[in-house]
Amino acid sequence: MKQSKLFTKTRKEAPKDEVSKNAQLLIRGGFVNKEIAGVYSFLPLGLKVLEKINNVIRKEMNAIGGQELFMTVLQDQEVWKQTNRWSDEVVDNWFKTNLKNGTELGMGFTHEEPITKMMKNHISSFKDLPISVYQIQTKFRNEARAKSGIMRGREFFMKDLYSFSKNIDEHNEFYEKSKIAYKNIFNTVGIGDMTYMTFASGGTFSKYSHEFQTLSSAGEDTIYVCDKCSVAINDEIIEEQKSCPECGNTELRKEKAIEAGNIFSLGTKFSEAFDLTYKNEKGEETLVIMGSYGIGPGRLMGIIVETLSDEKGIVWPEIIAPFKVHLLNLGQDEKAEEFYEQLNKKGVEVLFDDREVSAGEKFADSDLLGIPYRVIISEKSLAEGGVEVKKRNETDSEIISIDDFLNKLK
Numbered sequence: 001m002k003q004s005k006l007f008t009k010t011r012k013e014a015p016k017d018e019v020s021k022n023a024q025l026l027i028r029g030g031f032v033n034k035e036i037a038g039v040y041s042f043l044p045l046g047l048k049v050l051e052k053i054n055n056v057i058r059k060e061m062n063a064i065g066g067q068e069l070f071m072t073v074l075q076d077q078e079v080w081k082q083t084n085r086w087s088d089e090v091v092d093n094w095f096k097t098n099l100k101n102g103t104e105l106g107m108g109f110t111h112e113e114p115i116t117k118m119m120k121n122h123i124s125s126f127k128d129l130p131i132s133v134y135q136i137q138t139k140f141r142n143e144a145r146a147k148s149g150i151m152r153g154r155e156f157f158m159k160d161l162y163s164f165s166k167n168i169d170e171h172n173e174f175y176e177k178s179k180i181a182y183k184n185i186f187n188t189v190g191i192g193d194m195t196y197m198t199f200a201s202g203g204t205f206s207k208y209s210h211e212f213q214t215l216s217s218a219g220e221d222t223i224y225v226c227d228k229c230s231v232a233i234n235d236e237i238i239e240e241q242k243s244c245p246e247c248g249n250t251e252l253r254k255e256k257a258i259e260a261g262n263i264f265s266l267g268t269k270f271s272e273a274f275d276l277t278y279k280n281e282k283g284e285e286t287l288v289i290m291g292s293y294g295i296g297p298g299r300l301m302g303i304i305v306e307t308l309s310d311e312k313g314i315v316w317p318e319i320i321a322p323f324k325v326h327l328l329n330l331g332q333d334e335k336a337e338e339f340y341e342q343l344n345k346k347g348v349e350v351l352f353d354d355r356e357v358s359a360g361e362k363f364a365d366s367d368l369l370g371i372p373y374r375v376i377i378s379e380k381s382l383a384e385g386g387v388e389v390k391k392r393n394e395t396d397s398e399i400i401s402i403d404d405f406l407n408k409l410k
């Protein structure tokens, strides 16, 4: 893609009302556009990153047997009344809307109720279980605070997976697999070493649920880290659980963190409310055991910006970067164009800064956009034998011949 054709422009300053680092950098880079507080549009560069994050998540969800579907935003209030979650006194972040005839509908903030109801059409026998389904879909929540940029949207994306099992053992087996899948996701997108599986309260059906909390000074949560086993405890349960649940260590480190994802055993809470049962081998109607597993892909993108950027801008891990190579032409139009074509032919994702602007502006924008390889083609680099390559997360650059660079990218 030629940068001269990209409709989004970078900005030197972030909007004054935007306090979070992630939104400041993402707006300045032209990745997102702020519509109103907590509501962001994804522009071409941002959408590329988001899609790549989604694909990392998809890969792991598919690997544990998840089947992808896509449910609706608009929700029938009757469904939510079955679990007593329609009332604004019970759920304080509903967005609701009306049909022309006055009937009130909800705009989904999660999907346990509609999915449990839908599954009644598809689960009837022990042969139908276990199954798990997921979606990457827009949720609406009237969040009280919206100061964390895309980490806390009022309209945001969620990957929500729901598991349906015959019994607790089968559920636990899937639950353990989901932990590994989540770890894989956070490792793949470059925040694995800062993200702790965190014990949180489990509700009626299990002692614990688990959150995946990433250390960040911008985090809204407090966690207590056990350095011996690299797990943590959530603020809400530290009163009853004063030591590490894995090793008993009482020397826990207090940290600020942001929840990247969570997994929850639901037991029969929803299956009971909707009478979601299956016939077991003896022909007896038995309640299905459920779990839910969330991750916010947009929040994850925000966390990555928040934790991996430096004073100059964003530093995208290669696997989710909008482009792999940022090619900067410094006055070598013909050579640069030729090189750009070669990269394209090889299928390398390249953003080609072919704009008629100063070298300084190109460098500053390149640092802001955070593409992993900055490649300069200039009179000087050609005289020295090729192009000047610098990785965004390193300080030293090297001159390398065009052929060697092309081969290196294989």
Ligand code: ATP
Pocket (backbone or CB within 6 Å): 110, 141, 143, 150, 151, 152, 153, 154, 156, 157, 158, 259, 260, 261, 262, 294, 295, 296, 297, 298, 299, 300
């Ligand atoms: P939090 O405590 O941070 O509000 P939550 O417990 O409400 O999170 P869940 O309802 O479990 O979150 O949602 C699952 C995942 O969706 C979260 O782990 C997070 O990654 C993401 N998520 C939740 N709320 C938002 C939001 N307002 N904006 C962006 N992502 C969100």
Ligand code: MG
Pocket (backbone or CB within 6 Å): none
């Ligand atoms: Mg919340």
